[in-house]
Amino acid sequence: MSASSRVRPLVLGCLVFHLAAITVxxxxxxxxxxxxxHAPFNHYLAGLGLWQRWNMFTTVPxxxxxxxxxxxxFTDGKTQHFGPLLPELSAYPxxxxxxGFFLRTAFPKPQYEAYAKTYGRRLCRxxxxxxxxxxxxxxxxxxxxxxxxLAEVRKDNVLGKRERVRMAVTRCEEGTP
Amino acid sequence: MTEPGAVKLTAEDRATAxxxxxxxxxxxxxxxxFFAPVDARAxxxxxxxxxxxxxxxxxxxxxxRHTLIGHASMIDNAGGHWVRAPINCFLxxxxxxxxxxxxxxxxLLACLLLGLGIGVRLSALVLWVYQVSLGAAxxxxxxxxxxxxxxxxxxxxISPTSSVxxxxxxxxxxxxxxxxxxxxxxxxxxxxxxYTSTVWLKAPDIFWRSGEAVAYFSMSMFARIPGxxxxxxxxxxxFLTWSTLIVEAAIPWLMWKRSTRLLGLVLGLSLHFGISLMxxxxxxAVVMAPMYMAFLEAxxxxxxxxxxxxxxxxxxxFRISRRxxxxxxxx
Numbered sequence: 278m279s280a281s282s283r284v285r286p287l288v289l290g291c292l293v294f295h296l297a298a299i300t301v302x303x304x305x306x307x308x309x310x311x312x313x314x315h316a317p318f319n320h321y322l323a324g325l326g327l328w329q330r331w332n333m334f335t336t337v338p339x340x341x342x343x344x345x346x347x348x349x350x351f352t353d354g355k356t357q358h359f360g361p362l363l364p365e366l367s368a369y370p371x372x373x374x375x376x377g378f379f380l381r382t383a384f385p386k387p388q389y390e391a392y393a394k395t396y397g398r399r400l401c402r403x404x405x406x407x408x409x410x411x412x413x414x415x416x417x418x419x420x421x422x423x424x425x426x427l428a429e430v431r432k433d434n435v436l437g438k439r440e441r442v443r444m445a446v447t448r449c450e451e452g453t454p
Numbered sequence: 455m456t457e458p459g460a461v462k463l464t465a466e467d468r469a470t471a472x473x474x475x476x477x478x479x480x481x482x483x484x485x486x487x488f489f490a491p492v493d494a495r496a497x498x499x500x501x502x503x504x505x506x507x508x509x510x511x512x513x514x515x516x517x518x519r520h521t522l523i524g525h526a527s528m529i530d531n532a533g534g535h536w537v538r539a540p541i542n543c544f545l546x547x548x549x550x551x552x553x554x555x556x557x558x559x560x561x562l563l564a565c566l567l568l569g570l571g572i573g574v575r576l577s578a579l580v581l582w583v584y585q586v587s588l589g590a591a592x593x594x595x596x597x598x599x600x601x602x603x604x605x606x607x608x609x610x611x612i613s614p615t616s617s618v619x620x621x622x623x624x625x626x627x628x629x630x631x632x633x634x635x636x637x638x639x640x641x642x643x644x645x646x647x648x649y650t651s652t653v654w655l656k657a658p659d660i661f662w663r664s665g666e667a668v669a670y671f672s673m674s675m676f677a678r679i680p681g682x683x684x685x686x687x688x689x690x691x692x693f694l695t696w697s698t699l700i701v702e703a704a705i706p707w708l709m710w711k712r713s714t715r716l717l718g719l720v721l722g723l724s725l726h727f728g729i730s731l732m733x734x735x736x737x738x739a740v741v742m743a744p745m746y747m748a749f750l751e752a753x754x755x756x757x758x759x760x761x762x763x764x765x766x767x768x769x770x771x772f773r774i775s776r777r778x779x780x781x782x783x784x785x
Contacts (some may be wrong), residue, residue, distance in 0.1 A: 285485065290637055292488050296643050299605070303651040323538045325608045326586030331648050333598040333738070335655040337667050338674035364526035364613055373734060374518060374595040376675060378528065381594045390596045395530040412764070427666055427685055434682045436673045 298322055302329050341437035343424040345369045345379055349404045349412035359404055361417055363396075366403055373428045383444050397447025405449070417444040488639055491632035493752040498571075498619035500641065504610055505569035508581060508603055510740050512562050522592045523547075523554045531591040539590035539632050543583055557584070566775070568610070571620020575611070577722025582607040599741040605644060613637025631752075641748035646706040648742075653703045662699060665692030677734050709749045719746055 298318040305311050322328050345361040346369070360368040360373070369375070382393040397415060405411040422437025430436060515522070522529055523544050531544045547553025564580035567573050585604040589596065614633040617623045661667040668689035671677060672684045682690045699723050708718030723746065727741035750758075 285489075286481075288636075289481075289484060289488060292640070293484070293729060299644060299647060303647050324540045326539060326582070326589055327606050327608065329601055329647075331598065331601075331603050331651040332655050333652065334667075334671065335652070335662075336659045337661045337670035338676055340675050341673055341680055342675055344602065362493075362521055363528045364520055364524075369733075371675075372513070373676070374522070374592075374597060374663055375709060378522075378595040385627060389594055392530060396528050399526065399528065424670060430673065430682050430685045434685075436680065 278391070294321070299327055299329065302327060303331070334406050336426070339422050339423055340380075340421045343369070343376055343379060344420040346418050346420070347400050347404070348416045348418060349408070350414045350416075351408075351410065357404075357408065357412075359400075359407070361400070363399055363403055366407055379419055381418075383442050393445060394447070397445065400448075401447055401449035412449050414446050414448050416446045418442070419444065457744055488536060488636040489634045492635045493750075494616040494618040494633045495752075495755045496629055496638055496747060496750045497633055498615055499747035499750065500638070500744050501571070501574070501610065501613075501615075502569050502619065503510040504606060505565045505577075506601070507599075507737075507741045507744055508585075509569075510784060511603060511737055512558060512565065513600055513748065514737060518557060518595075519554050519558055520551050522595050524551055525549050526551075529592055529594060533590035533593055535606060538584050541583055541586055542590045543587040544591040546706055560584075566578065571615075571617065571622055574615045574620075578607070578611040582611050597735075597737070599735075599737045602648070602738075602741045602745075606641065609640045609644070613640075638748045641745055642710070645709070645745045645748065648745075649702050649706045653699055656702075657701060662695060663697045668694040668698065676735060677729070678733055710747065711752065712753075715749060715754070718749075722746060747778065 298321050301314055301318050302322050304314060314345055343406075347359045347361045347366070348356055349359060350356045359366045359378075362369060382387045382396060385393050397417070400415045400417070401412060404415060419442040421440045421442055423440050424437055425435065521527055523531055525548050530573040531542070531548055533539060533542060543557060544554070547557055561581060564577040564584070567582065568577035585600075585607040588600060589604050592600075614637060616633055618631070656662045656667075659667070661670060665688075669684045669688075672691070673680050673682060684694075702725070705718050705722045705725075708714040708721065723743065726742055730736035730739040
């Protein structure tokens with residue numbers, strides 16, 4: 278028996294395991310068998326960077342336009358507007374990645390709450406550096422044009438209705454890291 | 455007689471095939487499914503496509519690198535508790551904007567080298583580390599096209615390599631034309647999963663079911679020119695919505711069979727080209743296109759080569775006739 282023929286079954290086993298793992302990665306975790314089905318593959322998927330879920334546009338986009346602004350409130354009661362983009366506090370650009378970031382952190386699922394808090398803390402720090410004094414609190418306002426129903430759009434060709442979505446207010450501490 | 459373009463089997467290949475004929479027929483079939491020799495150009499085309507797609511996504515990320523990566527960025531790059539990446543190289547350079555740029559520069563260089571076929575294994579390893587790290591580091595700003603490149607990175611790393619379509623290939627040198635198929639099989643399976651899974655998730659949605667999804671998409675911030683242009687054309691948007699689902703469901707199966715592969719290729723690339731034209735998510739088309747290469751066989755490459763030669767000949771004749779005038783041929 279050659280070396281290659283001895284190794285071949287092992288390689289075959291690995292390849293079949295890989296296909297099974299990426300297939301299971303696409304099955305729901307919920308349900309009667311979900312968790313136990315995923316369990317044998319979790320470490321493999323995480324270890325090789327194979328976690329996946331292809332849920333792009335599984336429902337329609339909700340917005341026609343997005344913009345955002347960071348409002349800082351200072352201890353003297355004054356407020357000042359800043360661009361929400363770190364590190365330069367620049368204006369909101371039209372970039373898909375940033376739409377994703379703001380939508381995920383403005384309407385946070387539990388897994389994104391920590392990200393929203395980090396973002397708030399870092400905004401405090403950047404604004405303190407820019408303004409020369411630490412703000413009392415920072416609030417990010419998402420200015421979103423929510424898409425109207427098709428039947429309404431047909432009547433007047435107006436695509437969206439302006440909404441102000443307030444992200445959680447961050448209390449800034451003196452010398453915020 | 456060997457069919458033109460068919461892969462010629464060497465004694466070694468025959469031995470491999472013999473090995474595949476196990477006493478257990480199922481094992482033999484699985485062995486053959488993974489290890490039958492295939493044209494090395496399929497791997498080469500995928501490698502070049504993957505490198506180009508990764509470079510495109512990287513260049514798109516470049517302008518936002520300090521917004522998304524580093525201690526001064528908007529994101530905690532350590533990743534959420536629900537992504538346990540084995541490695542996150544961005545944590546090494548969090549405090550240095552130059553370090554972030556340098557890391558992305560190294561990844562870009564790896565794309566170039568992978569595309570040229572120089573140090574393929576090392577370049578693929580660098581890109582795997584980069585993709586897995588990015589998956590953990592910029593999670594809230596992560597996109598579907600990032601995910602496609604990440605799950606393919608390991609396949610690029612473990613796929614067989616050759617000098618076909620590399621700068622190492624010398625003129626006149628007959629390159630090894632056959633490689634075991636397992637890498638392409640992993641890509642094909644991933645391709646099947648992406649399309650099947652997205653249809654599975656879309657199909658129960660009320661907007662996809664009612665046929666209105668494309669109309670809403672065309673008004674959204676993801677549309678290239680958002681507007682109400684489709685809103686008054688229910689027949690058009692319903693057709694586009696349902697045909698998107700049908701095409702996405704059909705593509706992997708069409709690609710799998712040689713007799714329907716051309717149809718699958720045309721439908722798939724048209725779908726992605728159409729989405730790129732209508733929307734700002736053109737990068738998704740760029741990352742999906744290389745996966746189609748994994749289905750191509752020797753005969754397909756011969757057909758493409760013949761078609762290109764014919765087109766080049768027609769173009770040459772057209773240019774000569776324009777230069778010399780309509781009576782050039784009669785002189």
